[in-house]
């Protein structure tokens with residue numbers, strides 16, 4: 397990749413797992429990186445200090461991505477204190493896995509609000525500015541399970557599939573404005589979210605389905621995010637890029 401102009405990149409849920417790897421990669425390319433954390437997350441200060449000790453000066457803002465007003469306040473503060481957002485990575489996400497028989501309204505709503513409504517709530521705050529400036533990158537982190545469905549994930553699969561519908565429609569609307577919108581669909585990556593799957597399920601049902609025979613690495617997904625955020629990726633929009641070790645091809 398060629399040297400990048402420094403941009404302001406906002407990564408939701410960047411304090412751990414995939415989000416942290418994305419923050420590190422974008423920072424390594426010279427971008428100014430802002431992340432969001434759940435309001436009241438006691439680990440924020442410690443995380444920022446740890447990152448500073450490793451030479452990374454990240455910005456972190458409280459934001460409940462399920463709550464529209466919280467997103468309004470968060471992005472307004474980022475714009476005022478750091479600058480207009482050029483790259484938005486909608487990464488924050490949760491699972492609440494259970495079979496449909498056990499799925500209740502609370503766990504349906506929680507997952508759909510966190511994984512899907514969040515894309516509207518955050519993108520709404522940055523899209524007009526990107527259009528006005530004639531440059532922007534919106535990257536939605538979905539999942540292989542939004543593409544193929546997953547046992548125990550009616551809520552998550554629905555939300556993750558919905559993200560790509562959002563990507564495609566918005567990509568059409570902003571294609572002539574210098575703004576690209578893309579989805580990345582990672583497979584099973586070695587993060588806390590995946591390690592929370594019972595080991596027996598991981599060993600017997602998941603790893604055997606991955607032709608590469610291993611979990612992905614957060615850095616492998618972060619490299620793809622960095623490409624989509626780059627100047628070079630200007631002609632790539634409305635895509636859903638799978639990165640899953642060969643688990644699902646279509």
Ligand code: CAA
Pocket residue numbers: 491493494495538539540541546547548549552582583584585589590593594597601602
């Ligand atoms: N495929 C087929 N059958 C499955 C299955 C699967 N993947 N997982 C479980 N089953 C079967 C079990 O074998 C069992 O069958 P029997 O009753 O015939 O023995 C039955 O379903 C019930 O299984 P459990 O005892 O495990 O049921 P449970 O209610 O305790 O838990 C579950 C169900 C929550 C779905 C649990 O199996 C589980 O956590 N599965 C993993 C779900 C998963 O893969 N989540 C992905 C998280 S990571 C992620 O989402 C990141 C990403 O984007 C990729």
